[in-house]
Amino acid sequence: MTEPASIEELDTLVETTACKQSADRPYGDRAQILAQVDDHSGLLDVPVAVCCPNCGQAVTLYERGLPNVVPYFDTACTQCDVDLRTWCAVGVDAAYLQIVDPATLTTMVQQFWDDWLWSGITNSKGEPRTDEYTDRFATKTAAFGWNWKVTCPLCRRTRTALERDSALVGGNLDYHHWSHDPDQGVCLCRECHNIIGFDTYDTELEERAAAWGFDSRHDLQVIRLALRDAAVTGRPVGTRPATALVNRYNLLQSPDRVRQLLGSISTDGTLRERFLDKRLVAGIGANC
Incomplete structure (x- = not known):
């Protein structure tokens, strides 16, 4: 069971003002990870x-441009x-x-690693390879001398911090399905x-979603995810x-649908209270 919390404590997680989106690709279509x-x-x-x-x-x-798929690349940087x-x-x-x-290229690659890991890496047969690439990225990080680490995309804690915080929670990321067909989700x-x-x-969530007037449990999960994201980042829902x-979270819903869902708790105080509890800020103080 989740613990209730006062609206005064958690109401700052919700805001109604939108802000502009920052660019994800610093060089536009003039630079891209080969993969x-x-x-x-x-x-x-x-060229x-x-x-x-x-x-x-x-x-x-x-000299003639890249092929539309780069299946293999293995070249050393001599420097x-x-x-x-x-x-x-x-x-x-x-x-x-x-x-x-x-430094911008470094950031591009590290962001690609994060996005790829968080969305769940599989091979052509749909078999998971997230753990394999986690190890590969860690090895390459050490070779470059970077300080990049695998983190949970939501609470931003590293695997080391997660293992330290709770033996029950552990340091691995679990794949959370937004959909099974097509297979789409995020590693948390x-x-x-x-x-x-x-x-x-899930069965309880489906019943709750129906009682509250939502389409499915995923609507509730998206709202909770956005609220926890707000708690971690300090940016109230509606400003992100x-x-x-x-x-970031590989959501199945469109941006318009997400805005609609978050708008529902911005305008309805009674509904908002149902989503706010102290679990939303669990572990954030230990964030690394």
Whole structure:
């Protein structure tokens, strides 16, 4: 059971004013992680330099542009003495090479790792490979000398912090399904997984959603997720763009639907009280 909390304590998690979305791609379509290249890439018909995300050095040049899929890449950065793969090499439009900042490339790769891990990595047969790539990313992080760590996307705690906080919670991320067909979800720590579901069973959530006038339990979970995100970031619900929530947590709902859901608790105080409790801030004080 979740603990009740006063509206005075938690009401600041809700706001009605929207703000602008920040850009996710610092160089637009002129730079892209090789693993992200597809038919819509802007790097298919221009000379492309593949760069190390640590020092920014160009390690090879595709004079006629990248293929629409880069299935394999294994080239070393001689300056960093690190082998680069598709998931840690950045293709850059050669015309823009002189303005590329290595620190920005580092951020791009680390953000890609986060997004990929959080959405759940699988092979072509749908078999999970998240743990495998977690180890690969950790090894590459050490080789580059970065301080990147695997974190829960919601509470932002590292695996080390999660293991320290609770033996029951543990340090692994669990895949939370938004949908089974198509398979879509997000990897969360066990505590966040439980919190967004009111620490109860799916059947109970479905009944609660129907009683409260929502379509399904996922509507309730999205609202709880947004409230916990607000508690972690200090940005009240409504000030964080719905598109950012959809992208970060791989939501099935559209941004418009997310805005509608969050608007329901912004305008209805009685409904809002049903979603607010002290579990929303659990573990946040230990956030690393």
